[in-house]
Amino acid sequence: MSEKTLTVLGSTGSIGRNTLDVIQRFPGRFRIHALAAHNNVEMLADQIDVHHPAVAVVFDPEAASRLREILPGNGATAVLTGMEGLVEAVSAPEVDQVISGMVGSVGLRPTYAAIECGKQVAIANKETLVLAGQLMIEAAAESGARLLPMDSEHNAIFQCLNGNGSRGLERIVLTASGGPFRDLPFERFGEITREQALAHPNWKMGPKISIDSATMMNKGLEVIEARWLFGLQADRIQVLIHRQSIVHSMVEFVDGSVIAQLGLPDMRTPIAHCLAYPDRLPLDLPRLNLAEVGKLEFEEVPPDKFSCLFLALEVLELGGGAPAALNGANEEIVAVFLDDGLLFSAIPTVLGQVVKKLKEILKQPEPPAGLRDVGSVKEALDADRWGRDAALAIINHAAYPHRSANIA
Ligand SMILES: NC(=O)c1ccc[n+]([C@@H]2O[C@H](COP(=O)([O-])OP(=O)(O)OC[C@H]3O[C@@H](n4cnc5c(N)ncnc54)[C@H](OP(=O)(O)O)[C@@H]3O)[C@@H](O)[C@H]2O)c1
Incomplete structure (x- = not known):
């Protein structure tokens, strides 16, 4: 069986680490062209040491400088940064499959670029499909890219079909x-x-x-x-x-x-299914005993x-950029919650207010770009931005109680 060459977006995250775990179990079966992360350069350096990719992308330029300083193996791995680096890492001609394993809407541009290049794209980064699902499906039909669902539920449906x-x-x-x-x-x-x-x-x-x-x-x-x-x-x-x-x-x-x-609930099973598709990898993991x-x-x-x-x-019923707006709002609200800035119970409340505002704004003759129709990746990201701004405006205006205030 021929070796498959991969780019792993989000290699330091949960999906990325599970992907590398599966890959390491099958020496000679996969080669890593690129690994990409946001700023966890310590873990990325360890991964580079094991997988020897030609390219590493660190989104944050300051973190990229740190990686260059600690990189093992005297510069055999080129370090790229930013969105341009991510797009370059997925588009290289030698890449057969891209693992879309970054979190959030920031993954849309590189995932879309991989689709435009006709790669096999294993999608865990669900936010990309929420933002621009129709564009991605249309682009795949045009380029011949194969989209492989890596999310466990969608991978299950894919297998059932x-x-x-x-x-x-x-x-x-x-x-x-x-x-x-x-x-x-x-x-x-x-x-x-x-x-x-x-x-x-x-x-x-x-x-x-x-x-x-x-x-x-x-x-x-x-x-x-x-x-x-x-x-x-x-x-x-x-x-x-x-x-x-x-x-x-x-x-x-x-x-x-x-x-x-x-x-059993173990992401390595759907990951292995995508990595080997249409073959199967003999994974040595605990088995289901009903x-x-x-x-x-x-x-x-x-x-x-x-x-x-x-x-x-x-918002799915509203169509257009409404799902992208909800996604952007949700990403912001979750980030504020994780930063101890919001009660858990406020998450649906703020989201409900964003959707209410969205419905009002969609009644206007000319709503902001991307909200009614998503004709491009830029418009999808515009709608996502609108949702983020709307959520933050609501949180700041209403001065929702902080979680820490509740605990005290
Ligand atoms: N985890 C699961 O079991 C699972 C299951 C199904 C679907 N998913 C989906 O898969 C995606 C990833 O989830 P996760 O749980 O693996 O998240 P995670 O553990 O938080 O990992 C996120 C990864 O994305 C990277 N990243 C974030 N922003 C980036 C940027 N601007 N440029 C490059 N890399 C960036 C992070 O790098 P740093 O480490 O440097 O920050 C990290 O490698 C999500 O969309 C999630 O919904 C996950």
């Missing part, structure tokens, strides 16, 4: 763990600390997606992601809470057949408790 596209498909069912607060009464959401919100019961992930899982905004983003990856309207995408995180998602066909993909699991439970999502999911459905 088994290359048959949407033939005979009635709907898909995305499963959700329900996060750490599925059993906590909504009245107590104001007491939730950052550490509690970061402690996901089933998955080990980066901080932003962990908070999104706790609010269930993650599932809202995933519905939008599925809408584009599988070409389905929202009314054919159901969400169910499945606390064991064993059934990663399901598809239902017009004859009533339901096919599900099961496995007798040990005992029972698999499914329940509806309580709307009052997890309103973020329903806000995402609302």
Whole structure:
């Protein structure tokens, strides 16, 4: 089997580290052209030492200088910076597959560039599809790029469809763990600390997606992601809470057949599936033992408790740049929460106010660029920016109580 050459965006994050873990298990099967991170140069230097990429990208120029100082191996790895560096790292002719594993909308430009170049693109960075799903699908159709869903739920659906596209498909069912607060009464959401919100019961992930899982905004983003990856309207995408995180998602066909993909919650399985696609890698990881699991439970999502999911459905219905605006707002709000600047219970409140403002502004004859229609990556990022500004204006205006104030 021929060696596959990869660029890993977000190599120091949870997805990136799991990707490198899988790669290291199969010597001679993969070669790393480029690794990219934001500013964690210590970890990146260690990764360079192991994988010897031709290129390392450090988004932050000051951090890039630090990497150059500590880089092992006397300059065999070129250090690039900024968005230009990321785009160069994905576009190199020798790259077969790009792992889109950065967090947030900053991943859109390099992911889109990889698609335009016709690469295989394994997408974990769901925010890119929320911002510009239609553009990405259209660009892939034009360039011949293959998009491989790496998010566990979408990878599950991709596996269930088994290359048959949407033939005979009635709907898909995305499963959700329900996060750490599925059993906590909504009245107590104001007491939730950052550490509690970061402690996901089933998955080990980066901080932003962990908070999104706790609010269930993650599932809202995933519905939008599925809408584009599988070409389905929202009314054919159901969400169910499945606390064991064993059934990663399901598809239902017009004859009533339901096919599900099961496995232990370990991102290395969907990652390996994308890395080897269309082959399979013999992964030596703990295996699912259903007798040990005992029972698999499914329940509806309580709307009052997890309103973020329903806000995402609302913006999907609004269309155009509304999902991008919601995404930008959510990224800002989560960053403020992680910085101890907001109560957990304020996250859906602020998002709800952003969506209200968005609906009002969309009634204007000429709303701001990108909000009504997303015709380019720039317009998607404009809509994302509008959402960020709207969220920050609401937070600052209302002077929401800080989490630390609540604890005291
Ligand atoms: N973690 C999971 O299990 C999981 C599962 C499904 C989907 N996803 C999705 O995958 C994406 C990554 O999640 P994660 O949990 O791996 O996040 P994470 O652990 O926070 O890692 C984020 C990565 O992105 C890098 N990064 C951030 N901004 C960057 C920039 N401007 N330029 C270059 N690199 C940048 C970070 O670099 P530094 O380390 O230098 O900051 C880090 O390598 C998210 O969209 C998430 O929703 C994750």
